[in-house]
Amino acid sequence: MGKFVVIGERIHCISPVIREAMNSMNPxxxxxxxxxxxxxxxxxxxxxxxxxxxxxxxxxxWAVTTIQSAFDxxxxxxxxxxxxxxxxxxxxxNRSKGKPIINSADAGDRIGNxxxxxxxxxxxxxxxxxxGVPADNDERMAYxxxxxxxxxxxxxxAEDMWFDPLFLxxxxxxxxxxxxxxxxxMCKDMGLKTTGGxxxxxxxxxxxxxxxxxxxxxxxxIQCGLTSAIANPCDRRLMETIKSCDxxxxxTLYADSYLDI
Amino acid sequence: MGKFVVIGERIHCISPVIREAMNSMNPxxxxxxxxxxxxxxxxxxxxxxxxxxxxxxxxxxWAVTTIQSAFDxxxxxxxxxxxxxxxxxxxxxNRSKGKPIINSADAGDRIGNxxxxxxxxxxxxxxxxxxGVPADNDERMAYxxxxxxxxxxxxxxAEDMWFDPLFLxxxxxxxxxxxxxxxxxMCKDMGLKTTGGxxxxxxxxxxxxxxxxxxxxxxxxIQCGLTSAIANPCDRRLMETIKSCDxxxxxTLYADSYLDI
Numbered sequence: 001m002g003k004f005v006v007i008g009e010r011i012h013c014i015s016p017v018i019r020e021a022m023n024s025m026n027p028x029x030x031x032x033x034x035x036x037x038x039x040x041x042x043x044x045x046x047x048x049x050x051x052x053x054x055x056x057x058x059x060x061x062w063a064v065t066t067i068q069s070a071f072d073x074x075x076x077x078x079x080x081x082x083x084x085x086x087x088x089x090x091x092x093x094n095r096s097k098g099k100p101i102i103n104s105a106d107a108g109d110r111i112g113n114x115x116x117x118x119x120x121x122x123x124x125x126x127x128x129x130x131x132g133v134p135a136d137n138d139e140r141m142a143y144x145x146x147x148x149x150x151x152x153x154x155x156x157x158a159e160d161m162w163f164d165p166l167f168l169x170x171x172x173x174x175x176x177x178x179x180x181x182x183x184x185x186m187c188k189d190m191g192l193k194t195t196g197g198x199x200x201x202x203x204x205x206x207x208x209x210x211x212x213x214x215x216x217x218x219x220x221x222i223q224c225g226l227t228s229a230i231a232n233p234c235d236r237r238l239m240e241t242i243k244s245c246d247x248x249x250x251x252t253l254y255a256d257s258y259l260d261i
Numbered sequence: 262m263g264k265f266v267v268i269g270e271r272i273h274c275i276s277p278v279i280r281e282a283m284n285s286m287n288p289x290x291x292x293x294x295x296x297x298x299x300x301x302x303x304x305x306x307x308x309x310x311x312x313x314x315x316x317x318x319x320x321x322x323w324a325v326t327t328i329q330s331a332f333d334x335x336x337x338x339x340x341x342x343x344x345x346x347x348x349x350x351x352x353x354x355n356r357s358k359g360k361p362i363i364n365s366a367d368a369g370d371r372i373g374n375x376x377x378x379x380x381x382x383x384x385x386x387x388x389x390x391x392x393g394v395p396a397d398n399d400e401r402m403a404y405x406x407x408x409x410x411x412x413x414x415x416x417x418x419a420e421d422m423w424f425d426p427l428f429l430x431x432x433x434x435x436x437x438x439x440x441x442x443x444x445x446x447m448c449k450d451m452g453l454k455t456t457g458g459x460x461x462x463x464x465x466x467x468x469x470x471x472x473x474x475x476x477x478x479x480x481x482x483i484q485c486g487l488t489s490a491i492a493n494p495c496d497r498r499l500m501e502t503i504k505s506c507d508x509x510x511x512x513t514l515y516a517d518s519y520l521d522i
Contacts, residue, residue, distance in 0.1 A: 170508060170515055171515060174508065174511055174515050175511050178511060206517050209517070209520065212501045212502070215476070215480075215502070215505075216501075216502050216505035216506050216508075217505075219477050219480030219481050219484075219502075220480050220484040220506065222481070223442065223480070223484040223485060224484060240473045240477075241473070241476070241477050241480075244473055244474050244477035244478075247431060247474070247477075248431070248438045248439075248462075248477060249438070249439060250435055250436050250438065254431055254432060256466065256467050256470070259473070
């Protein structure tokens with residue numbers, strides 16, 4: 001399936017520094033986080049502007065052009081519930097280094113983002129859910145089928161739909177973790193690409209544990225077929241693990257310097 | 262399949278300190294390494310006395326009683342090509358904390374160790390090979406069948422045979438790593454227990470990389486069904502990963518202190 005793709009999650013309006021930068025359209029904090037994540041090995045950068053109800057289109061256009069002009073048209077994931085803002089971002093997005101990603105569609109209110117991806121030739125992250133967390137893998141698979149059929153009926157290539165099983169928090173849903181892994185295997189067997197907010201598994205755990213748990217989970221998930229994650233590429237342990245898994249899966253050739261590449 | 266079992270590998274005559282201690286029957290260095298490994302979370306301790314051609318039985322008896330009397334009959338794996346030494350070790354082994362492990366049998370010259378396990382009620386590590394590295398999984402599976410049938414014909418319980426797929430060095434056999442993982446899945450599907458010299462994968466890599474690569478591999482292997490490894494429990498990253506995988510697989514209940522338990 002190719003090398004694992006990390007979609008860097010650190011340009012997110014939930015961060016006070018980024019929110020302030022977005023409010024004032026100050027490029028510096030955003031470009032700083034973009035550079036850190038690119039240097040650390042991100043394959044895409046997620047740009048989450050939140051709902052951005054008042055100025056979404058203007059803000060997303062600004063963010064996309066600001067980041068892409070500073071970093072040689074680095075590929076981005078446009079992340080907002082504001083559809084007009086995604087359309088505006090797509091209108092200025094430069095595809096020379098990769099298709100844009102629309103983050104995200106689901107089988108409920110946001111199914112229209114699949115249509116948008118089909119119309120604009122984008123990749124779309126598709127959550128295998130309608131409202132809330134799917135109860136089990138039967139439900140996940142029912143939503144996946146719905147999403148996949150909808151995309152394919154619109155002429156979207158299956159490999160431009162990256163399915164998100166919804167990673168679950170261990171503190172509270174420990175006994176559901178193997179379900180998520182099993183679901184990734186089913187997706188792999190179907191030849192589908194997958195992604196998700198991996199660090200959700202360690203939500204609420206002590207800070208020193210999170211990189212340890214996330215790294216164990218990513219290795220197990222890659223073994224099950226996970227092809228991408230929305231994650232923090234500045235988490236050194238996580239990136240070391242992902243790069244090592246790429247070696248074990250024979251997706252990149254081993255060299256003693258592989259961790260530095 | 263229960264919690265992952267680490268068979269601590271550090272009491273090995275290849276270490277100059279241990280060789281000297283075995284030569285002079287000096288308990289201190291051996292007990293020190295036993296304690297370090299038990300404290301770090303080993304489930305078994307491997308006791309490798311080498312071929313020990315001259316004094317094998319005497320040496321193994323001494324090592325077994327020395328370690329078990331100091332550490333409340335901690336369970337051990339008796340590791341030597343000298344069959345008389347294994348028999349001598351078994352004769353003094355105390356089973357109150359777990360069956361002895363015989364390390365190891367194969368489908369070639371050492372198949373008799375399966376008979377010994379059946380006669381003595383021991384667990385036996387069985388290498389899926391005859392002479393050298395199996396060429397592919399068909400060969401691994403042919404040996405596994407041969408070993409399994411031999412053991413079962415002698416009345417040995419299948420769960421007392423821990424099958425070793427032979428982990429391969431990445432530097433030189435990078436493209437064979439997924440074979441090993443696939444083989445572990447087959448063993449899991451058959452309900453069989455598995456083990457192996459995991460750190461062989463990182464053989465020849467720079468020292469700082471080995472715990473990183475071994476940890477990625479162990480997580481992927483546990484996902485595929487690996488139930489045990491002969492490894493260094495004092496490798497902190499490796500043990501953190503194994504404990505995290507046990508949480509993800511729901512084999513131990515999560516607590517914020519799980520890494521310290």
